[in-house]
Amino acid sequence: MNLTTILLIAAAIVYVLIRRLTGEPFDVRHLVVPPVLLIALGGYQVSHTLQSGLSHAVRDGVVLGAGAVLAVAGGIVRGLTVRVFVRQGSLWYRYTAWTVVVWVAVIGVRFAESSAGLALGADTAAVAAALPLMLGLSLLGEATVIARRGIATGVPFATNVRAARRAARHDLISS
8 A cells, every 4th residue: 555545545534533523414425435435445455465375365364354343343333422413304423522532442453453464474465455445344334323323313314415514504603
């Protein structure tokens, strides 16, 4: 993985954190599209780094599989910390301080898992290339929990996200 990819992923994480810390209208596209794109990118990158040889492929597969389970689990835990609420008749969600704590913990677990995988002999390129894949799986785990909680409220999702944001800004200004 090159520096450009790492910087793009870091920028994506910061963007998501800022947007979700301030609160967002509940829009399925914002919950599902970024993880799916990251999973596709990561899968593509990993597929181009896998070396031939059964023993190496099994080792890489085990390390990546363990990373995938940890990523989804971290996303599920993070999703439990997200606040889901109603604003102006539609559903919104916002990260809390606990969500940021879980983000930091999940990143730490990812580094530890990568280090352990490399110590076990996994391919360095495959482990590095899996970063977007693991981030996407983590965001998908989070989205699953948030979506389930949102659906359980019975409140409609935001149909026009831009209009919902404008109305929320207007309410903040006039308050």
